Amino acid sequence: MYNNALKRALGLFPTPCHPLNNLSKKYNKNISIKRDDLTGLACGGNKTRKLEYLLGDALQQNIDTIITAGAIQSNHCQQTVAACNKLGLPCHLVLGGEPPKKATGNYFLDKLANATCHFTGNNRKGEDLEKIVASLTAQNLQPYVIPYGGSNAIGALGFVDALEELLTQHPHATKIIIATSSAGTQAGLSVGKKLLKWSGDIIGIQIDKTELNHLSFLDQLIKLSNDTAQLINCNVEFSAEDFIVNQDYIGEGYGIVGDAEMNAIKTLARLEGIYVDPIYTGRAFAGFLDLLEKNYFSNEDNIIFWHTGGLPALFSLEK
Numbered sequence: 671m672y673n674n675a676l677k678r679a680l681g682l683f684p685t686p687c688h689p690l691n692n693l694s695k696k697y698n699k700n701i702s703i704k705r706d707d708l709t710g711l712a713c714g715g716n717k718t719r720k721l722e723y724l725l726g727d728a729l730q731q732n733i734d735t736i737i738t739a740g741a742i743q744s745n746h747c748q749q750t751v752a753a754c755n756k757l758g759l760p761c762h763l764v765l766g767g768e769p770p771k772k773a774t775g776n777y778f779l780d781k782l783a784n785a786t787c788h789f790t791g792n793n794r795k796g797e798d799l800e801k802i803v804a805s806l807t808a809q810n811l812q813p814y815v816i817p818y819g820g821s822n823a824i825g826a827l828g829f830v831d832a833l834e835e836l837l838t839q840h841p842h843a844t845k846i847i848i849a850t851s852s853a854g855t856q857a858g859l860s861v862g863k864k865l866l867k868w869s870g871d872i873i874g875i876q877i878d879k880t881e882l883n884h885l886s887f888l889d890q891l892i893k894l895s896n897d898t899a900q901l902i903n904c905n906v907e908f909s910a911e912d913f914i915v916n917q918d919y920i921g922e923g924y925g926i927v928g929d930a931e932m933n934a935i936k937t938l939a940r941l942e943g944i945y946v947d948p949i950y951t952g953r954a955f956a957g958f959l960d961l962l963e964k965n966y967f968s969n970e971d972n973i974i975f976w977h978t979g980g981l982p983a984l985f986s987l988e989k
């Protein structure tokens with residue numbers, strides 16, 4: 671654990687890691703799954719790990735409100751309001767799009783949990799955060815701002831810890847497959863890989879192509895990894911060669927659920943009794959299935975599919 675003093679316990683760790691026997695048999699490979707869909711905060715997900723550090727940091731400051739941003743079906747927002755409730759902090763969410771007629775999936779949970787929601791039309795990645803923060807400050811509130819996806823160096827620390835957790839459970843892992851979007855998960859795991867001198871590969875299946883903070887995804891991933899390493903005085907410098915980012919499965923773009931995602935969701939449900947979500951893990955699992963079909967992995971590989979959560983978004987699907 672890299673900064674225990676900062677961390678605030680919000681979930682149930684370690685999350686389970688177990689073999690996928692039917693999938694392994696089908697492809698004649700060694701495949702396991704890391705269950706961050708079972709983090710134990712609300713409906714679970716990878717944001718719990720980031721929030722343990724982010725809200726730990728918030729509680730050490732003079733703040734009285736939490737604010738963050740995401741899409742209307744944001745798992746990050748849903749996890750944030752749950753964590754805020756647990757800590758007794760009011761939570762504001764800055765959501766892309768317009769208020770929907772019917773609350774479904776994550777947004778339904780946000781409303782149940784009493785989040786204050788601000789809708790920002792086409793600004794879907796927290797572009798309006800500053801403006802809304804200013805309006806809260808004008809009301810004499812003292813907000814702590816969690817960036818889009820919880821992806822800054824503090825949040826990414828949760829995934830530095832997570833790699834150590836996984837390798838304790840599964841010391842012979844050689845490949846990790848994850849959905850990658852706001853880069854915090856992949857950055858944290860990548861810093862963990864350097865720290866632990868792990869020789870395996872972290873394969874990020876990119877979910878969407880849009881820029882982050884005016885940087886390309888890869889540049890943001892490099893910057894965030896360097897920032898995270900620096901925060902814990904780990905003297906490494908990341909460059910593009912340190913990362914595997916697969917852009918082959920972006921399909922029609924963020925949140926547009928195609929046949930590949932539907933097939934992936936059904937495959938895992940029918941083989942293993944586990945659900946992935948339509949936006950992140952469904953897309954990453956679709957990419958994983960395609961890589962298996964193409965014989966990307968060797969028979970010696972110990973492959974981990976990292977389930978990063980997202981179940982509630984399944985209940986917003988109209989398929």
Ligand SMILES: *Cc1c(COP(=O)(O)O)cnc(C)c1O
Nearest residue numbers: 745851852853855950978979980
């Ligand atoms: C946010 C999210 C991801 C992506 O994690 P990043 O750290 O933003 O790259 C993957 N899966 C699910 C279910 C998520 O909610």
